[in-house]
Amino acid sequence: MAEGLDELLDEVESKFCRPGPLRRGAAGRPRGCGGGVLGTERDRAAAEETLRSAETFEKEDDLDSLINEIFEEPNLDKKPVKLKSKSSGNPSVRASTQSLGKSCSPVYLGGSTAPCGIGTNTSQRACDRLRCVACDFRVVSYDDYMWDHSCDYLFFRNNMPEFQKLRTKLVKKPGARAYACQCSWRTAEALTALQADPQLRWVCGRH
Incomplete structure (x- = not known):
């Protein structure tokens, strides 16, 4: 009976306590060494960052050029607009030639x-x-x-x-x-x- 119990324990240990082939393969995979999938993703991220930086510098250069063109554009000569007053045919009410603040006495x-x-x-x-x-x-x-x-x-x-x-x-x-x-x-x-x-x-x- 003791021999049967030992065989049963050995069988359980072989099934549940030893790492399988998939787990051993995952454990043996290198992490972060610049190669494989991880290295490719890092290279792609670095390339995208470089591209974004180049586009940013290009946009800033275009904006600076546009601002310079605006300020360097010569001002157009502005001619003052003269408003012509139309003289009405109405008889004018005469304006006072005296200083303000006084009253007539008598009127x-x-x-x-x-x-x-x-x-x-x-x-x-x-x-x-x-x-x-x-x-x-x-x-x-x-x-x-x-x-x-x-x-x-x-x-x-x-x-x-x-x-x-x-x-x-x-x-x-x-x-x-x-x-x-x-x-x-x-x-x-x-x-x-x-x-x-x-x-x-x-x-x-x-x-």
Whole structure:
């Protein structure tokens, strides 16, 4: 019985404890010696790295060349664009020649021959900075024109301050000056103090 047990142990040892041919072949394969499959993969990786480096340098050279061409390109002569101002046929509202920040006292209206500026008791000038406190519109004036007698409140309400629409009610009259806001209108031919017409809500808007 002891001999049978020894034979059984020898058989088990021969089957399960000794390395087979495949395992012995794998154990005997060299690792990392520069040859075989491992050496080929390393050579391929090194070649790819060299190729990538060459492509990178080539792209950088092309980019540098492009930048140099851009900066070396001569600038085109730029001609300044001149805007031509079209002079309108509208009668101009005279601008004040006085310094800003002062008010007329008293306020005057006047014809086209009256000088414009800051009006005082000693320097009587027609105010060209009038503003209406009723409609909060700036008062416009047109030299050598008068308002037609058919003008009414709705006309100025709908057409102020567009001259092309207002001109349909303007009548040419040398020496006169037509004033208007959105709610009131007057024609002046001589220098007149504004306080003489209490219906007008016009004040000096400061010069």
